Amino acid sequence: MANVALIKVLRERTGAGMMDCKNALVACNDDVDKACDWLREKGIAKQAKKADRIAAEGLALITKCNECGKVVVTEVNSETDFVAHSDAFKDLVLAVNDKILKEGCKSLEEANEACNTLFTDATVKIGEKLSLRRFEVVTPEAGQGVGTYIHMGGKIAVITVLDKDDPELAKGIAIHVCANNPKYISEDQIDEAAKAKETEIQLEAVKNDEKLKNKPEAALKNIIAGKVHKVFAEVTLEDQEYMMDPTKTVGQALKEKGAKVVKFIRFQVGEGLEKRVDNFAEEVMAQAK
Secondary structure, three states, X not given: OOOHHHHHHHHHHHOOOHHHHHHHHHHOOOOHHHHHHHHHHHHXXXXXXXXXXXXXXXXXXXXXXXXXXXXXXXXXXXXXXXXXXXXXXXXXXXXXXXXXXXXXXXXXXXXXXXXXXXXXXXXXXXXXXXXXXXXXXXXXXXXXXXXEEEEOOOOEEEEEEEOOOOHHHHHHHHHHHHHHOOOEOOHHHOOHHHHHHHHHHHHHHHHOXXXXXXXXXXXXXXXXXXXXXXHHHOOEHHHOEOOOOOOOEHHHHHHHOOOOEEEEEEEEOOOOOOOOOOOHHHHHHHHHO
């Protein structure tokens, strides 16, 4: 019979359930350290069983290193939104951020290897499939400014880098990027193939427009170019109406401040991932069998 005091200690150290702690201590002859390892091993087994589940909830959080100036943004996924809002999960994400910065991880593979113990322990404690989906580290150069913004406690995280140190502007641009989700900084960044494809689409649209049939060829070219620009302006940061001052575009706001956007990163939790759909009735029937 496992010692009640030891069960309490093991629960505090691992966050595992009482019966799991009891079984671990019995299996390890009341050796708490070995019992911790035993629970971790069981946690790995649980992770393997959860491999086919969908982890599309989670958090995107940002951490800045005050010593080196580097900034990291990560997206860590969980199976449920309930877990994503727990303190234990938020602590995991922040610990992952710290680990990535300290270890200098360059790839997702390196980061997963460095954070393996963190995820194993968290799985034992939380009991869901947890995964590091992506991360990016920003290393500002001398004179550059960084702005960050986290929306809804971690549903969207944005980092912006300007070519000058202007905290207020950098923060404003980060908020704008969060709300408007641009794909490019300027039209110069748009791939020529994408421009050519959109031009073809607009050309066909013009051909099918009765109002434009009698327009001169030169005029049609200008109309098509204008339509292409309008399409891309909606997803180009500098051409968008600035959220913080709708009387001007982002490009105009930047020009007034003598600044340019070097890059931006926007992580929205679960974007592009399939969401799990639970059928409660089926779950109840399965439990009743």
